[in-house]
Amino acid sequence: MKFLVTPIQKLGATVIDLVYSLGSIGLFFYRILSALMTPILRPALLFTQLYMIGVKTLIIILVSGLFVGMVLGLQFYTNLVDFGAESQLGLLVALTLVRELGPVLTALLFAGRACSALTAEIGLMRATEQLDAMEMMAVDPIKRVIAPRYLAGFISMPLLAAIFTLMGIYGGHLVGVSVLGGDSGIYWSAMQNGVDFYDDVLNGFIKSIVFGAVITLIAVYQGYYSPRNSEGVSSATTRTVVVSSLLILSLDFLLTSLMFS
Amino acid sequence: MKYGVKEFWVGLFVLAGILAMVVLSLRVGNLGSQDSDGYKVSAKFQDIGGLTAKSPVRMAGVTIGRVTDISIDSNDYEAVVNMQIFGEHKNLPIDTSATILTSGLLGSQFIGLEPGGDEEYLTEGSQIEYTQPALVLEKLIGRFITSFSNKKE
Numbered sequence: 182m183k184f185l186v187t188p189i190q191k192l193g194a195t196v197i198d199l200v201y202s203l204g205s206i207g208l209f210f211y212r213i214l215s216a217l218m219t220p221i222l223r224p225a226l227l228f229t230q231l232y233m234i235g236v237k238t239l240i241i242i243l244v245s246g247l248f249v250g251m252v253l254g255l256q257f258y259t260n261l262v263d264f265g266a267e268s269q270l271g272l273l274v275a276l277t278l279v280r281e282l283g284p285v286l287t288a289l290l291f292a293g294r295a296c297s298a299l300t301a302e303i304g305l306m307r308a309t310e311q312l313d314a315m316e317m318m319a320v321d322p323i324k325r326v327i328a329p330r331y332l333a334g335f336i337s338m339p340l341l342a343a344i345f346t347l348m349g350i351y352g353g354h355l356v357g358v359s360v361l362g363g364d365s366g367i368y369w370s371a372m373q374n375g376v377d378f379y380d381d382v383l384n385g386f387i388k389s390i391v392f393g394a395v396i397t398l399i400a401v402y403q404g405y406y407s408p409r410n411s412e413g414v415s416s417a418t419t420r421t422v423v424v425s426s427l428l429i430l431s432l433d434f435l436l437t438s439l440m441f442s
Numbered sequence: 443m444k445y446g447v448k449e450f451w452v453g454l455f456v457l458a459g460i461l462a463m464v465v466l467s468l469r470v471g472n473l474g475s476q477d478s479d480g481y482k483v484s485a486k487f488q489d490i491g492g493l494t495a496k497s498p499v500r501m502a503g504v505t506i507g508r509v510t511d512i513s514i515d516s517n518d519y520e521a522v523v524n525m526q527i528f529g530e531h532k533n534l535p536i537d538t539s540a541t542i543l544t545s546g547l548l549g550s551q552f553i554g555l556e557p558g559g560d561e562e563y564l565t566e567g568s569q570i571e572y573t574q575p576a577l578v579l580e581k582l583i584g585r586f587i588t589s590f591s592n593k594k595e
Contacts, residue, residue, distance in 0.1 A: 340455065372470055
């Protein structure tokens, strides 16, 4: 009988684990939300984290955005020219970036650059008992450590996504117009005729806000509950990147099918 | 509170982000252009070809409006095209005619308006009476082939 019971037990244990971690993420999120007044009342904490999370991610976002846009410009232009439809280059580049690539690639880069660092930092604080020391001094680590980082990630993500998208559009312009010789006016006018503010730009913003809220939560949660040893911190960091990347891509599909159906 | 280099960079970052959002909204998303003001007119066409919502409405080549929505009249099976004419073009004669034209040979389609000579002007909700359907390339080629083969016989 054992060979029949064991797989069922394993399945049960997995489901219980899943529900448990979902519940504990939910409770953790509630604790962060109720602690959000602290970074608003003490902006110095928030500024430090905005610098660490937002400003230091800026370089990679700027460079990647430019190159993604340049690749899009190159690919779309060489293929559109075959159909004599190179006038639609601006529209294609802008729609691709505004709707999909801007929010998604920014979130993936953000998870790799900022969220992994967040998890490692908080995890190490946990491992070296800094968080416990704070609690001993009646300083709430959620208020002092987690909330400013969460808020900074939440604010940075949409801003970075907007910068990425804009860089991409200029990168497409650089290759499609300046190098390959398309027309600058047609590039912009095709874009303005085809891109709608509410349908495309606003939905892209909403996507980036959702991604920012979710992946920053994963990062601080994994750090806060990471095991207290170096192996635990490293596996928590890995988990942050893996889980947030998978969540970004699956949430993107979900949001796309809701928004653009 | 003293401000240092860090605050400067954070401020610059937030400013750049907000600026990017504004540029995306205004320049790319075309928010705040003269879409909301003006008046609506409608026109019935036998065939609209590839016309879609947001296609331009042009007079003498100048964009003076935009198609808002397209539906079908279930009584006479004709397409009903609603369009928004921008506010500054108030003096379109009531016997203006509308044609569906194509920019270039294979380009996107738009509505071309040809002014009439009437003293009365189009207003909110009025309908353009004189319309010409879109030139559908397949039908044209089909007609050409049949006339060609008829001649041969």
